[in-house]
Each structure stands twice: as C-alpha cells, then as structure tokens.
Amino acid sequence: MRNITNTAINRNISFSSLPRFVGRALRVPIAGVTVGGGSFAYANYKFEGGYTLSHYSPLICPPEFRSKTANLVDDVSSGFTDAYLALRGTLPSADGFHERRERLNEWLSGFRGGGRGGGDDGSPSGSRSRNDKGDPNGNPDTPPNPALLAALALSPDDSNKVSNDDSQDSQPNLLMNLTRKLIEIRSILVSIDQSDNLNLPSIVVIGSQSSGKSSVLEAIVGHEFLPKGNNMVTRRPIELTLVHTPHSSEEYGEFPSLPSFGKVQDFAAIQKILTDQNLSVPASQCVSDKPIDLRIYSPHVPDLTLIDLPGYVQLSGMDQPDDLRESISSLCDKYIAPPNVILAVCAADVDLANSPALRASRRVDALGMRTVGVVTKLDMVTPDEGTAILTNRKYPLQLGYVGVVCKAPKRGIIDVLAADSNGNMSGAIMQREENYFHNHSQSFSKPGVLVGTNTLRKKLMEVLERSMSDNLQDVSTAVQNELTDASYQFKVEYNDRRMSPESYVAQVVDGLKVGLRDGQLSFSKPQVREKLEGMLSDRVMYILEQLYWNDKRLAELNKLSQGEVDQYWTQKADAARSLLTKSGIGRDSSTLVADGLRGLVEVLTTDSPYSYHSEAAQRIREFSYEILRSRLSATSDQVENALKPFKFEVETEDKEWNMGRRHAISALDKEHEACNAKLSEIRQRVGGYRKLKSIISYIEQVEDGSMTQKSGKEGEPAWKLAYNPAHLVEARQAMLLGERLAILKLRKSTLQSSQCKYGKGVETRCPEAFLTVVSEKLAYTSSLFLQIELLQTFFDQFPREIDSRLMYDLDRQAISNFARENPSVRAHLDLQEKKDKLEDVMRRLETLMHAKEAQAPSSRRKYSLF
Numbered sequence: 001m002r003n004i005t006n007t008a009i010n011r012n013i014s015f016s017s018l019p020r021f022v023g024r025a026l027r028v029p030i031a032g033v034t035v036g037g038g039s040f041a042y043a044n045y046k047f048e049g050g051y052t053l054s055h056y057s058p059l060i061c062p063p064e065f066r067s068k069t070a071n072l073v074d075d076v077s078s079g080f081t082d083a084y085l086a087l088r089g090t091l092p093s094a095d096g097f098h099e100r101r102e103r104l105n106e107w108l109s110g111f112r113g114g115g116r117g118g119g120d121d122g123s124p125s126g127s128r129s130r131n132d133k134g135d136p137n138g139n140p141d142t143p144p145n146p147a148l149l150a151a152l153a154l155s156p157d158d159s160n161k162v163s164n165d166d167s168q169d170s171q172p173n174l175l176m177n178l179t180r181k182l183i184e185i186r187s188i189l190v191s192i193d194q195s196d197n198l199n200l201p202s203i204v205v206i207g208s209q210s211s212g213k214s215s216v217l218e219a220i221v222g223h224e225f226l227p228k229g230n231n232m233v234t235r236r237p238i239e240l241t242l243v244h245t246p247h248s249s250e251e252y253g254e255f256p257s258l259p260s261f262g263k264v265q266d267f268a269a270i271q272k273i274l275t276d277q278n279l280s281v282p283a284s285q286c287v288s289d290k291p292i293d294l295r296i297y298s299p300h301v302p303d304l305t306l307i308d309l310p311g312y313v314q315l316s317g318m319d320q321p322d323d324l325r326e327s328i329s330s331l332c333d334k335y336i337a338p339p340n341v342i343l344a345v346c347a348a349d350v351d352l353a354n355s356p357a358l359r360a361s362r363r364v365d366a367l368g369m370r371t372v373g374v375v376t377k378l379d380m381v382t383p384d385e386g387t388a389i390l391t392n393r394k395y396p397l398q399l400g401y402v403g404v405v406c407k408a409p410k411r412g413i414i415d416v417l418a419a420d421s422n423g424n425m426s427g428a429i430m431q432r433e434e435n436y437f438h439n440h441s442q443s444f445s446k447p448g449v450l451v452g453t454n455t456l457r458k459k460l461m462e463v464l465e466r467s468m469s470d471n472l473q474d475v476s477t478a479v480q481n482e483l484t485d486a487s488y489q490f491k492v493e494y495n496d497r498r499m500s501p502e503s504y505v506a507q508v509v510d511g512l513k514v515g516l517r518d519g520q521l522s523f524s525k526p527q528v529r530e531k532l533e534g535m536l537s538d539r540v541m542y543i544l545e546q547l548y549w550n551d552k553r554l555a556e557l558n559k560l561s562q563g564e565v566d567q568y569w570t571q572k573a574d575a576a577r578s579l580l581t582k583s584g585i586g587r588d589s590s591t592l593v594a595d596g597l598r599g600l601v602e603v604l605t606t607d608s609p610y611s612y613h614s615e616a617a618q619r620i621r622e623f624s625y626e627i628l629r630s631r632l633s634a635t636s637d638q639v640e641n642a643l644k645p646f647k648f649e650v651e652t653e654d655k656e657w658n659m660g661r662r663h664a665i666s667a668l669d670k671e672h673e674a675c676n677a678k679l680s681e682i683r684q685r686v687g688g689y690r691k692l693k694s695i696i697s698y699i700e701q702v703e704d705g706s707m708t709q710k711s712g713k714e715g716e717p718a719w720k721l722a723y724n725p726a727h728l729v730e731a732r733q734a735m736l737l738g739e740r741l742a743i744l745k746l747r748k749s750t751l752q753s754s755q756c757k758y759g760k761g762v763e764t765r766c767p768e769a770f771l772t773v774v775s776e777k778l779a780y781t782s783s784l785f786l787q788i789e790l791l792q793t794f795f796d797q798f799p800r801e802i803d804s805r806l807m808y809d810l811d812r813q814a815i816s817n818f819a820r821e822n823p824s825v826r827a828h829l830d831l832q833e834k835k836d837k838l839e840d841v842m843r844r845l846e847t848l849m850h851a852k853e854a855q856a857p858s859s860r861r862k863y864s865l866f
C-alpha cells in the first residue's frame with residue numbers, strides 16, 4: 001500500500017501510485033489536478049476552479065476502512081471512466097490544451113454549486129464543497145459518488161434526475177478497460193496474421209543509436225530488461241505488450257512464442273533471453289524482421305503495446321557491416337507505416353534537425369498526426385534550452401513532445417535502497433527525474449511544456465487508445481472480409497468438419513492399436529509353429545547332409561531291411577536327434593518371434609500417419625524394444641526347459657510318423673528342386689549343357705589321370721589351358737549337385753518304400769522322417785511357451801505402454817504440436833483456428849463498436865468543441 005503524502009500533493013503527485021481507474025480519469029489533461037489527504041486513507045481530486053472530489057479508495061486506504069468503502073470501487077471506476085470517455089470523445093487532440101482546460105472548468109462550474117471551492121490543501125476540509133453536490137443525502141461524512149459526478153458531467157441539464165438514480169451506476173460499462181480489450185484483440189490478430197493486413201496500431205519506438213530508447217522503455221516498465229552492449233544487440237524488433245495487473249503484486253514476463261520459458265520473474269533473466277534471441281541473428285545478417293514477442297505483467301505498468309526497434313545508425317563503425325544502415329532503415333520503415341503510432345526518441349543534446357527519428361517520421365507522417373516526440377537526456381542541456389526544444393515550433397508534432405530524464409540508475413547504494421523488493425527501479429528513476437524537474441520547476445512548469453515519464457506514460461495510453469479506437473471500423477471491415485474468406489474455405493475444404501488435436505492424437509493411437517490387433521493374427525499359435533518348423537527344417541537338412549548324405553556308407557542304410565537293427569545307424573540317429581534338440585532352439589525361436597514383433601512395430605510406425613511423427617514413432621519403437629528385451633531371456637529359458645525331455649528321448653506314434661514321413665518327402669522334393677535350379681543356373685553361366693558336360697569330363701579325366709599333357713609350360717596341367725578357371729569351379733559344383741540329386745532321389749524312394757513304414761527301428765532306417773517328426777514336436781512345444789511367455793505379454797502390455805507413456809505424457813501444447821506435425825492436419829487446424837479467432841475478434845469488435853456508438857452521440861451532442 002502506498003502512502004500518498006502531502007509532499008506528493010505539493011509536488012504534483014506521482015500518478016503511478018494511484019489506483020488504475022484514478023489514473024485513467026486523470027488522463028484527461030486537466031491542469032492543476034492534485035491528489036491529497038492528510039493520510040493515505042483519503043484522497044481529494046481537486047479540479048482547477050475550486051471543485052474538489054474526495055473519496056476513499058480501497059486501494060489506498062487502510063484495512064479498517066476497506067469494508068466500508070469496498071462498494072465504491074466499481075462506482076468510482078465506472079464513473080471516472082464515463083467522465084474520461086466523454087472528455088476523450090470531445091477532445092481528441094493534445095493541441096488546444098488551454099482551451100480544453102477552460103472548457104472543462106466550464107462544465108465543472110455547471111455543477112459546482114456557485115463556485116464554492118473546497119480546501120486546496122488536500123485535507124478533509126475539501127468535503128465542504130463536495131457535499132453541495134457530491135452527496136445527495138447531504139451527509140457531511142460521506143464522500144461524493146464519483147459516478148454521480150461523471151453522470152453530472154455527461155448530462156448537466158439532468159443533474160437532479162441523475163443524482164437520484166443510482167441504478168445507472170450499476171450498468172456494465174462496455175468501454176471500461178478499452179485499451180486492454182483492444183490490446184487483447186491486437187494480440188489475437190497478430191497471432192492470426194503477421195502480414196499487417198489485420199492489425200490494430202501499436203507504438204513503435206525509433207531513434208538513433210544511444211538516443212535513450214531503451215532507457216525510456218525501461219523507465220516506463222520500471223525494470224532494466226533490454227539487451228545492453230556495444231555489439232549492436234538489438235537486431236530484431238521486440239514487440240512489448242504491457243499488461244496492467246492491479247490485483248496482483250506479481251511482476252513477470254512471458255514469451256508467448258517461447259512457451260518453454262514460462263513465467264520469467266527475474267528481469268535479468270528476461271534481459272538474457274532477449275539478448276540471446278537477438279544474438280541468434282548473425283552479425284553478418286545485421287538485422288531480422290522476425291519480432292520477439294514479450295509480455296510483461298505488472299501492477300506498475302500501463303496497458304500498452306510498444307515495439308522497440310534497432311537504433312538508426314548515424315556513423316557506421318569499423319565493426320558494422322556497410323549495409324547495416326540500409327537494413328535498419330528499411331526495417332523501421334516497415335513498422336512506422338500507418339496505423340502505428342511513432343514514438344520518435346531524440347536526445348536533447350543533439351540538434352532536432354539531425355534527429356533520424358524525426359526525419360523518418362516526417363517522411364511517413366508529415367503533419368505529425370501520429371508521432372509523439374520524446375526528448376531524452378534533458379539533464380544534459382540547460383533547463384531553458386530544454387524547454388525551448390520541447391516547445392519548438394520548427395518541427396511541430398500534433399501530439400507534442402514530452403521531455404524525460406531517465407538515465408538508468410547505476411545501482412549504487414541509494415538506487416538499491418530506492419528499488420523495491422522485486423528490484424523495481426521505477427521509484428529510483430522517477431525520484432531522480434522528479435528531483436530534476438522540481439529543481440528546475442521555473443523553466444519546466446511553463447504552459448505547453450510536458451515533462452516526466454509519467455506524463456509520457458499517460459500520453460502514450462491516451463494516444464494508443466485513441467488510435468486503436470479510431471481504427472476500429474477499418475479493422476472490423478478487414479476482419480469481416482478475412483472471416484468470410486476463411487469460412488468459405490473451411491466449408492469447401494473440410495465441409496465445416498471440426499477437428500481437435502486431441503481427437504487426432506486419439507485417432508492416431510487407436511490406429512496403432514488396431515494395427516497391432518490385426519498384426520497379432522499373424523502371431524497365432526499355428527502361424528508361429530509354421531515359422532518355427534521352417535527354421536527347424538533348415539536345421540534338419542543340414543544335419544542330414546552332415547551325418548548321412550556325406551557318409552560313404554549311405555548305401556548300407558538304403559539296404560537295411562525292416563526290423564533290422566544296426567548299431568552304427570542307431571548311434572547316428574541318436575546323434576542327429578541330439579544335434580537337433582540341442583541346437584539352441586529356446587534362444588533362436590524367441591529371437592525369431594521377437595524379430596517378427598519388431599518388424600510389425602516397424603511397419604506400423606513407418607507408414608502414414610507415423611511417417612509425420614518420427615519422434616513419436618521412435619519412442620513407440622523404443623517402448624516395444626524395452627518390453628521385448630525384458631521378456632527375451634526368460635522366454636528363451638522357459639522354451640529350453642520345455643524342450644529338455646526331447647534331448648534324451650523322442651517317442652513317436654503311428655500318426656505322427658506318417659505325417660512326418662509325408663513332410664520329409666516334400667522337404668526332399670523341395671531340396672531336389674533347389675538343387676536342380678542351381679544346376680540349371682550353372683549350366684547357363686558356363687555356356688549350356690554340352691559345354692558343362694565337356695568341362696566335367698575334362699575334370700574327371702584329369703582327376704583319374706587319363707588326361708595327357710598336350711601343351712603349355714612344363715609342369716602345368718593341360719586343363720588349365722583348355723578352360724576358363726571360373727568355369728572349372730562351376731563345373732565342380734555341378735558335379736556335387738549331381739551327386740546330391742542322386743542321393744535325394746534314392747532317399748525319397750526309400751522313404752516312399754515299405755522300409756519306412758511305422759515300426760520297430762524305423763527311426764534308424766529313415767532319419768529324414770524321424771528328424772522331421774522331432775522338429776515338429778519341438779516347434780509345437782516351443783510355440784506354446786512362446787505364446788505364454790512372450791506374445792501374450794507383449795500384446796497386453798504394449799497398448800497400455802502407448803497409453804501411459806505416449807498419451808498421458810502429453811500436455812495440451814504437446815498434443816497440439818504433435819497434431820501439427822501432420823501437414824494436412826496442420827492445415828485443417830490452422831484454418832479452423834483462424835476462423836475461430838476471427839469470429840472471436842469480430843464479436844469483441846462488434847461489442848466495442850456498439851458501446852462506442854451508444855456512448856458517442858450524447859457526448860458529441862453536448863460537448864463537441866468542433
């Protein structure tokens with residue numbers, strides 16, 4: 001709570017210490033407004049001519065008074081705003097200041113009651129005059145109702161009627177917080193369209209390097225937060241939105257386009273982020289027109305939007321690129337175009353004729369209708385020189401000049417003491433400035449001379465509000481046109497179908513789960529068993545080749561008659577079974593199935609829509625791999641345990657045997673086919689059947705020694721000269737294939753013969769059928785355990801992991817970002833969002849325009865000066 005003391009009154013008050021609505025009311029440039037009260041419980045607003053308005057404000061009164069006065073807040077607020085708007089409507093320009101003052105005093109005298117003035121000392125004695133009109137009940141202790149005052153000001157002729165009708169004060173005032181509402185609309189428009197087609201004005205700060213732009217902005221905000229340094233640190237426009245938060249003591253900044261920073265309460269951190277963002281533009285590129293959006297929320301800032309731009313270069317330095325001057329100039333030109341308000345910052349110690357800011361502003365705003373001049377560093381010239389600059393007629397600006405002294409404090413002990421607990425330096429800056437102007441009040445209190453950061457703040461608020469308000473109709477038309485286009489496009493392209501990022505994410509996740517369910521069908525028991533049989537069939541062929549088909553005694557096996565037991569072949573059959581059952585089937589079958597599952601996840605997360613969401617796809621793959629990894633070794637052990645009995649003995653039954661025998665025959669057929677295919681490839685490569693035959697005959701002759709050396713160097717075999725060595729290798733391979741085909745043929749006929757009918761010792765005589773039966777038993781048992789240990793767990797756990805680790809991990813922003821990774825969804829959402837925002841803006845604009853229309857006629861009719 002601030003204590004407004006008599007000292008403050010005498011020094012023309014610090015407006016920033018007043019409640020917001022009082023600040024708004026006092027934006028009406030009424031000369032001689034003072035605030036007083038012997039204590040902070042009480043405030044008098046004294047208008048020139050003797051009328052004094054007094055009221056208790058809950059924001060400046062001690063707690064014991066609050067309950068009594070709380071209900072006055074709204075009345076006071078709306079009353080003053082009404083009065084203010086009425087004045088604003090009739091007094092649009094800063095020019096004619098004296099005329100306005102006269103006019104206002106005329107109004108006030110209309111309801112002042114015969115010119116009886118209250119005390120001008122700021123004491124409660126001021127209530128003497130206010131009771132004449134302010135309190136309809138004539139109670140000397142009740143402060144007047146400011147809403148009543150406003151109503152009187154709006155309608156002096158009906159004063160009695162209005163004074164008896166308090167219900168009018170409870171009407172919602174749609175034009176309350178007009179600037180705030182317009183700034184909100186502006187922010188929405190900026191987020192829809194960066195092309196400036198749809199835009200409400202902002203205040204653009206221009207000036208040469210070191211003219212004091214940053215100091216002015218920091219004085220307005222009350223914190224040091226802008227990038228500092230010699231190396232041209234302002235390279236991007238900073239779009240600064242100040243949001244007045246009267247009901248919170250918290251001060252913080254937010255970067256809407258950098259949401260990861262969240263609320264930044266430390267202004268040094270804001271400065272660091274701004275510096276980094278600026279320095280992200282390489283020095284070689286000079287400047288970028290991509291703005292940095294910064295919002296500052298504080299009870300000490302007014303509602304304003306300001307754009308800070310790089311300073312005009314006057315003298316190019318050695319370390320600055322040649323085209324820097326050009327780049328900055330064209331960047332500034334883009335921003336100073338209508339409807340923006342130009343804040344032309346000029347240092348008092350530099351001749352205004354040389355001010356690049358004024359030069360630029362005159363190019364686009366020759367009459368100075370939308371330029372406010374700020375003369376900084378007034379302390380660096382004599383007070384008389386200062387006032388001469390501020391009242392200059394050479395470069396007149398319709399909105400005038402305001403002089404400031406806002407050198408950033410050096411943070412010495414005095415300044416640190418002057419700063420508040422949040423490091424807010426506004427007190428220190430203000431105090432310094434106030435002292436300066438107070439010490440030179442003779443020069444600076446001349447009529448028409450506007451000085452002080454607070455005056456500047458108020459001026460900016462007024463100018464911005466008026467400028468925004470004046471642009472309402474144009475913006476509204478542009479927004480309506482844009483809305484019509486967007487609605488048409490939405491109808492044509494999406495048939496008005498709405499979508500949300502959440503529904504898209506749900507759809508994408510559901511799609512994945514459906515894909516998983518479909519994929520699960522290819523991991524059913526029969527399917528897995530078939531895969532394992534395929535894997536084991538290769539192993540059976542290898543064992544047959546190694547143990548039987550390469551055995552020189554194979555012919556004996558073919559001759560074994562039914563019932564005959566031969567030790568050699570019985571041991572072979574045992575060795576073959578052992579080799580097969582101990583070939584690491586637990587590990588290999590688990591890996592085979594896990595690879596299959598990996599493949600399924602890979603396919604599901606590679607195709608659309610996951611092709612747009614590579615990061616999410618990668619995460620999903622990782623979940624799946626984690627589950628598989630966690631199950632793999634246990635599954636492998638379980639399968640291996642289940643197969644243990646087969647390592648010692650395998651019993652077969654008639655039915656199993658017959659089936660195994662059939663499968664073995666067809667496996668031999670396949671092997672036969674494969675050998676034949678290879679043989680014909682070799683024939684082709686070598687040059688046909690005859691050529692191959694002749695090479696084979698050569699080799700046979702050489703090998704049995706019947707080939708005589710006909711030519712060539714001594715010691716070299718003759719065939720080396722006769723054929724291409726590669727063909728000779730191929731021919732050798734063909735010979736082996738031929739032998740294999742003969743064996744396969746023989747074994748097939750044995751398998752088909754009565755020798756391999758189910759019966760005693762048949763496993764020994766027909767190893768092909770026996771190993772096939774064993775491999776089928778192994779595949780069957782393995783598939784059972786793989787289902788239980790791996791597949792069921794995977795298909796249960798994986799969808800749950802997707803929900804818990806993908807879906808529930810995402811916050812609103814992440815969901816929106818995810819959805820927007822898909823270009824067609826992004827286009828749909830963008831258009832839908834644009835349409836929604838435009839509708840929202842249109843509604844807000846219509847409300848404001850209706851309120852403006854409703855308000856305008858009465859004030860114009862009664863008070864227009866023009």
Ligand SMILES: Nc1nc2c(ncn2[C@@H]2O[C@H](COP(=O)(O)OP(=O)(O)OP(=O)(O)O)[C@@H](O)[C@H]2O)c(=O)[nH]1
Nearest residue numbers: 209210211212213214215311376377405406407408
């Ligand atoms: N004496 C005095 N010095 C001031 C005043 N305002 C600013 N300065 C000093 O002038 C210098 C430049 O001020 P800045 O606010 O950084 O100027 P700028 O225009 O932002 O400079 P650039 O960022 O380089 O474009 C600093 O050393 C300030 O302390 C003032 O009112 N009086």
